[in-house]
Amino acid sequence: MAFDFLIPVSEKVLAFSEFLPPQSLGKNTFKHTEKKGLPVFANATVAIFGVLESRNAFEKKPEKLDIDAIRIQLYRLMMGNWNSNIIDIGDVAPGETVEDTYFVVREIVAGLLEENIVPIVIGATQDITFATYRAFDAIKEMINVVNIDSRFDFGEDDELISSESYMSRIITDKPNNLHNFSNLGYQSYFNAQEEIDLMERLFFDAYRLGEITNDITLAEPVLRNAHLVSLDMRAVRASEMGVTTDFSPNGFDGREICAIARYAGISDKVAVFGIYEMANTSLSAQLVAQIIWYFIEGLSFRVKEFPTANDEDFTKFTVPTDTEELIFFKSHLTQRWWVEVPSILPEHTKTNSIALLPCTQQDYLDACNQNIPERWLKAYKKGFN
Numbered sequence: 001m002a003f004d005f006l007i008p009v010s011e012k013v014l015a016f017s018e019f020l021p022p023q024s025l026g027k028n029t030f031k032h033t034e035k036k037g038l039p040v041f042a043n044a045t046v047a048i049f050g051v052l053e054s055r056n057a058f059e060k061k062p063e064k065l066d067i068d069a070i071r072i073q074l075y076r077l078m079m080g081n082w083n084s085n086i087i088d089i090g091d092v093a094p095g096e097t098v099e100d101t102y103f104v105v106r107e108i109v110a111g112l113l114e115e116n117i118v119p120i121v122i123g124a125t126q127d128i129t130f131a132t133y134r135a136f137d138a139i140k141e142m143i144n145v146v147n148i149d150s151r152f153d154f155g156e157d158d159e160l161i162s163s164e165s166y167m168s169r170i171i172t173d174k175p176n177n178l179h180n181f182s183n184l185g186y187q188s189y190f191n192a193q194e195e196i197d198l199m200e201r202l203f204f205d206a207y208r209l210g211e212i213t214n215d216i217t218l219a220e221p222v223l224r225n226a227h228l229v230s231l232d233m234r235a236v237r238a239s240e241m242g243v244t245t246d247f248s249p250n251g252f253d254g255r256e257i258c259a260i261a262r263y264a265g266i267s268d269k270v271a272v273f274g275i276y277e278m279a280n281t282s283l284s285a286q287l288v289a290q291i292i293w294y295f296i297e298g299l300s301f302r303v304k305e306f307p308t309a310n311d312e313d314f315t316k317f318t319v320p321t322d323t324e325e326l327i328f329f330k331s332h333l334t335q336r337w338w339v340e341v342p343s344i345l346p347e348h349t350k351t352n353s354i355a356l357l358p359c360t361q362q363d364y365l366d367a368c369n370q371n372i373p374e375r376w377l378k379a380y381k382k383g384f385n
Contacts, residue, residue, distance in 0.1 A: 002103075002104045002106075002107030002108045002111065003038060003089070003108060003111065005092060005093070005095075005104045006032060006038070006049065006089055006090040006091065006092060006108070007090050007091045007092075007093055008031075008032045008033050008034045008037075008090045009031045009032055009033060009071065009088055009090050010068050011034070012068055013068050013071045013072060013075070014031065014033060016072050016075065017031075017075055020075060020076060021078075023078050023079055024075060024076060024077065024078055024079070025074055025075050025076075025077050025078070025079055025086070025293070026074075026075025026076065028079050028086065029048075029075065029086045029087065029088050030044070030085075030086070030087045030088070031087070031088045031090075032087075032088060032089045032090040038089060038090075039087045039088075039089070040087075041087070041112075041115050041117060043085050044085045044086070044087045044115070044117050045083075045084045045085050045086070045117065045118060045299065046084055046085070046086045046087070046117065046118050046119075046120060046296055046299065047086075047087050047088075047089050047112050047117045047118070047119050047120070048074075048086065048087070048088045048089070048119075048120045048122065048292070049088070049089045049090060049091060049092065049108065049119065049120075049121060049122070050065070050067035050070075050090070050091035050092065050121075050122045050123070051091070051092045051101070051105055051121060051122070051123040051124065051128050052064055052065060052067070052091055052092065052093055052094055052124060053092070053094045053095075053098060053101040053105075053123070053124060053125065053128065054094075054124035054125050055094065055098050056098050056125060056127045056166075057124070057125045057127075061124060061125070063280060064124065065122075065123075065124040065278070065280065066280045066285070067091060067122055069280070069282070069285040070122060070278070070285045070288050070289055071088070072285070073285045073286045073288070073289035074288075074289035074292055074293070077289060077290070077293050080293075080296070080297050080300065081300075082296065082297070082300035083300055084296055084299060084300050086296065087117075089108075092104050092105055092108065101131070102128075102130065102131040102134070103131075105121070105128060105131035105132065105135075106131045106132070106134045106135045107135075108135075109121070109131070109132050109135035109272060110135040110136075110137075110138065110139065113135060113136070113139050113271055113272070114139065118270070118271060118272070118273065118299060119132070119272050119273070120273050120274075120275070120292055120295065120296075121272065121273070121274040121275070121276075122274075122275055122276075122278075122288070122292075123274060123275070123276045124276070124277075125276055125277060126149075126153065126166065126230060126232050126274075126276035126277055127166040128274065128276060129145075129147075129166055129170070129228070129230040129274055129276070130166045130169055130170055130173075132228060132230075132272050132274055133145065133170050133177075133178075133228060134173075135272070136177055136227065136228070136271075137175060137177065140177065140227065141177065142177055142178070142179035143177055143178065143179060143227040143228055144179055144180040144181075144182070144225050144226050144227050144228070144269075145170065145178060145180070145181050145182070145226065145227070145228045145229075145230065146181075146182045146183075146184060146222055146223055146226040146228070146229050146230070146264075147167070147181070147182070147183050147184070147229075147230045147231075147232065148183075148184045148185055148229070148230070148231045148232065148235050148252075148257070148260060149183060149184075149185065149186065149230070149231075149232040149234070149235050150185060150186060150187040150190050150209070150232070150234055150235045150248060150251060151186065151187075151190045151191055151232075151234075152167060152183055152186060152191055152195045152196075152198075152199065152206070153165060153166055153167040153168075153232075154167050154168050154171075154195050154198060167181070171202075180203075180204065180205070180225070180382070181202070181204045181205075182204065182205040182206070182207075182222045182225075182226070183199070183204070183205070183206045183207065184207050184212055184219050184222060184223075184235075184260065185207065185208075185209045185212055185235045185251070185252060186206055186207070186208060186209065187208070187209050187248065187250060187251075188208065190248075203378045203379075203381050203382040204378075205222060205375065205378060207219070207222070209235075209250065209251065209252070212252075212256070212260075213252065213256060216256055216259050216260070217360065218360065219259075219260050219263050220263045220266075220336075220358075220360075221336075221337070221357075221358035221359050221360055221375070222358075223260070223263045223264045223266075223267050223270065224263075224266075224267045224268075224269065224336070224358040225267075225269065225357065225358050226264070226267060226269060226270050227269050227270065227271050227272070228270075228271065228272045228274075229264045229270055229272070229273050229274065230274045230276065231257075231260075231261070231273075231274065231275045231276065231291070232276055232277045233275065233276065233277045233278040233279070233284070233287075233288065234246070234247055234248065234251070234277050235251050235252055235257070236251045236252050236253075236254070236257050236287070237249060237250055237251035237252065237253060238251070240252075240253055240254050240257075240283065240287060241278070241279045241281060241283055241284045241287065242279065242281035242282060242283030242284055243279045243281055243284070246279070247279065254287050254290070257287070257291060258290055258291055258293075258294040259294070261273075261291045261292075261294040261295040261298070262294040262295065262297055262298040263298065264295055264298065265294065265295040265296060265297060265298020265299040265300075265301075265302070266298040266299070266301055266302055266303075267298075267302075268302045268303070268304045268305075273295050275288055275291060275292070303333060303334055305331055305333065305334065305336075306356070307329035307331065307338055307356065313331060313332050313333055314329045314330060314331055314332065315329070315330045315332065316328070316329055317329070317330070317364060319364070319367040319368055321367060321370050321372055322370060323372070324372060326339055326340070326367045326372070326376065327339065327340040328340075328359070328363075328364045328367070329356070330361075330364075336358070337358070337359050337360055337361055337363065337364060338356040338357060338358055338359060339356070339357050339359045339363060339364075339367075339373070339376055340355065340356055340357075341355050341356070341357045341376060341379045341380055342355065342380075357375065357376065357379050359373060359375060359376070363375065363376070
C-alpha cells in the first residue's frame with residue numbers, strides 16, 4: 001500500500017502546532033503522526049503531502065526541500081469561512097530510484113482521487129507532475145493539464161525526464177490521456193521558437209506573462225477547464241521569493257500568484273494542485289503557505305454548474321459571424337461565460353451533453369464584433385485532429 005511509504009509530520013512541526021490559537025489551520029488540520037498514524041480519510045476534502053525527491057532536478061539542488069518551514073507558515077495562518085476538512089498525510093521520501101518515487105506518488109494521488117479528496121502536492125522538483133498525471137489513468141479517459149510556468153518544459157525526445165523536460169514525456173507516454181495542455185505566464189526568452197511553434201501545432205494554449213499580469217482574469221477560464229494544475233514557483237519573480245539565484249527578476253508577484261491559486265481552487269474540475277521548485281527561504285515558505293491558503297479558499301467556494309439552453313440560471317446568446325454561428329452562455333449566479341464548440345467530443349468534456357468551453361465576457365464581445373475568439377478556434381481545430 002503506497003500510503004505505508006509516507007513519513008509522518010515531524011515532531012518539530014507538531015510541537016509548534018501545540019501553541020497555535022484554535023482558529024489556526026494547524027489546529028484544524030488532521031495530521032499523520034508517529035503515535036496516531038494516518039488521519040481518517042472519511043469526509044476529508046483536501047490532503048496535503050510533500051515529495052522530497054529531487055534527483056531529476058534540471059539544476060541540482062544543493063539542499064533538500066524544507067517542507068517543515070512551509071508547514072509552519074501554513075499552520076500559523078487562520079482558517080477562512082470554509083467547509084473544507086483538511087488532512088496532512090506527511091511526506092514521500094526519495095525511493096531507491098526516481099521511478100520508485102514516481103510510483104508511490106502516483107498511487108497516493110490515485111487513492112486520494114478515488115476518495116474524492118483533492119491532493120495538494122508540495123514537491124522539490126516539477127517532474128513530479130508526471131507522476132500526478134499518471135494517477136488519472138484509471139479515473140479519467142482524458143484530462144487537461146495547466147502549468148503555471150515561465151517555461152514550457154519540453155525537452156529533446158531522447159532526453160531523460162527532468163524538471164525541465166517532463167512535458168515531453170506526458171505528451172508521448174502511453175497511455176496518452178492528455179487532451180489539452182495550457183501554459184500560464186511563459187516568458188519568451190526562456191523558450192526556443194521551436195517550442196512556441198510546437199504549442200501552436202498541437203493547438204495548446206499559451207499565455208505570456210504580460211498578458212496575464214495585464215488582466216489576471218484571463219487565467220480563470222483556463223483553470224476552470226483544468227483537471228491537473230502544476231505551479232513552478234520559478235514563475236514568481238526572485239524578489240518575492242527572497243532569493244538572488246535560480247529565479248528570474250521577472251515573474252508573477254505574490255498577489256497575482258495567490259489570485260491564480262484561488263481561481264484554481266474555484267474550478268470544480270481541478271482535482272490535483274501541485275506546487276514545485278520553491279526556495280528554502282522564509283519569504284518562499286510564507287508565499288507557498290499563502291498560495292495553499294488561497295487554493296483552499298477557492299475550493300470552499302466551488303459552484304458546480306453546467307449551462308443548458310433550458311436552464312433559467314443561464315442566459316443563452318447566439319452570435320452570428322461571417323463564418324460561424326457561436327452560442328454563448330452566461331451564468332446568473334457566478335457571472336461566468338461558456339461558448340459551445342461543436343467539434344469537441346463529449347468524452348473530452350466529461351459530459352454527455354453539449355460541449356462547452358469556458359471563456360470570458362471579452363470573448364463574447366469580440367464575437368459580436370466579428371472576431372472569433374482564439375480559444376474557440378484552437379478548440380475547434382483540435383476536435384478534428
